[in-house]
Amino acid sequence: MTETAAANRVRSLDEYMDASKAATVGPIGRVLIVSDSLPERNGVGAYYSDLMHLLEDEGCDVTILCPSEDRPTIFRFPLPGDSTQRVWLPSLFRFRRVMKEVRPQTIIAATPGPYGLLGAWWSRRLNAKFIVGFHTHFSSVTDLYQNRFLRAGSRFYFNIADKILFRCGDLVLANSEAMVELAERLGARKVAVMGTLLPRDSLLEPEHPLHGDLKRVVFAGRLAPEKRIQTVIDAAHDLPDIEFTIAGDGPLKKSVEQQADTLPNLEYVGWVSRRDLLAQMDRADMLVLNSVVESFGTVALEAMARGRLALVSNTCGIVEWPDLVDKLYQIDDDETLSAAIRRVARLPADSRAATGRAARDAALRLNRGSLLHWLDVLHNDEAESTAKPS
Numbered sequence: 001m002t003e004t005a006a007a008n009r010v011r012s013l014d015e016y017m018d019a020s021k022a023a024t025v026g027p028i029g030r031v032l033i034v035s036d037s038l039p040e041r042n043g044v045g046a047y048y049s050d051l052m053h054l055l056e057d058e059g060c061d062v063t064i065l066c067p068s069e070d071r072p073t074i075f076r077f078p079l080p081g082d083s084t085q086r087v088w089l090p091s092l093f094r095f096r097r098v099m100k101e102v103r104p105q106t107i108i109a110a111t112p113g114p115y116g117l118l119g120a121w122w123s124r125r126l127n128a129k130f131i132v133g134f135h136t137h138f139s140s141v142t143d144l145y146q147n148r149f150l151r152a153g154s155r156f157y158f159n160i161a162d163k164i165l166f167r168c169g170d171l172v173l174a175n176s177e178a179m180v181e182l183a184e185r186l187g188a189r190k191v192a193v194m195g196t197l198l199p200r201d202s203l204l205e206p207e208h209p210l211h212g213d214l215k216r217v218v219f220a221g222r223l224a225p226e227k228r229i230q231t232v233i234d235a236a237h238d239l240p241d242i243e244f245t246i247a248g249d250g251p252l253k254k255s256v257e258q259q260a261d262t263l264p265n266l267e268y269v270g271w272v273s274r275r276d277l278l279a280q281m282d283r284a285d286m287l288v289l290n291s292v293v294e295s296f297g298t299v300a301l302e303a304m305a306r307g308r309l310a311l312v313s314n315t316c317g318i319v320e321w322p323d324l325v326d327k328l329y330q331i332d333d334d335e336t337l338s339a340a341i342r343r344v345a346r347l348p349a350d351s352r353a354a355t356g357r358a359a360r361d362a363a364l365r366l367n368r369g370s371l372l373h374w375l376d377v378l379h380n381d382e383a384e385s386t387a388k389p390s
Contacts, residue, residue, distance in 0.1 A: 029105030036113030176317035195370025223250030304359035
């Protein structure tokens, strides 16, 4: 990292990870989150829904402006490569009305779509602090598209959109060091690592500790090529004594449904609400996430918060977090998902239970530190006041 880049980093998340320390935060002004994702429909939508609820619990004034099936939009069309998700062109009248009503002092752009770009424009007009959440490098995901014209067009758009947001942003928050360095290369002026938050229900519901053999595995996420969902189905075929559940929606849904019909130990439950996903996790012993590319892997942290085992590929950003990496299991480069599950299943039950307890403690600690970090960057002074060399 260059000396200039280091000077542009803001206060490290590590400073907030000690739960025994009280938050020293100035007053929080009015906050508006703009997101192109439907609430809780995907990882980004879930993240900002969780952030809003946790900030409200701290007495903050937070509003989310995002698409909705029953709200006016100019136009909507399927996301290239995944017709189960949509790009929404929002009503400019509604955008203006919300901005005038909320009068935000801070605008957070969660996504690089039309909502995020309009948020950047309004932040300049209202002289509001502008924070950009960098959760997914969409240009990398589009490389998985089969159609080369879709790949080229999508990569061009997302590169331009990211650069616009980063150059407008007073602060860019990314969910791994690799994403931080990428944001800096794309022109971000000030960058920090953000921690991942947990849904309120995960914090309030009683814990269900692990016990006995590894009998049930769950996958939750988009049914898309980058998730390597076929490896989960192959594992169900290879391990008939273990029950598998797949939850989610996406372009590979039809294939998943067809194969689930032929495997007695594989259940496909479709897309589920956060509440229902919590129940699915509590029924399971392990969550698997064998993605080709995964900026973080929020669903793995949610499983850990419930005391579940998490088995992830080493391309998931969650393995970059020192406080988390030794509380989860990784799939080796030369290892199939089936073999990795067998390896974990052979461990003593007491060892797996201890890992589950440690995983929950680490996830809760990260959640608290992440919330304190957000409270600090949202306080009502200028963004530069939080900056100091890392």
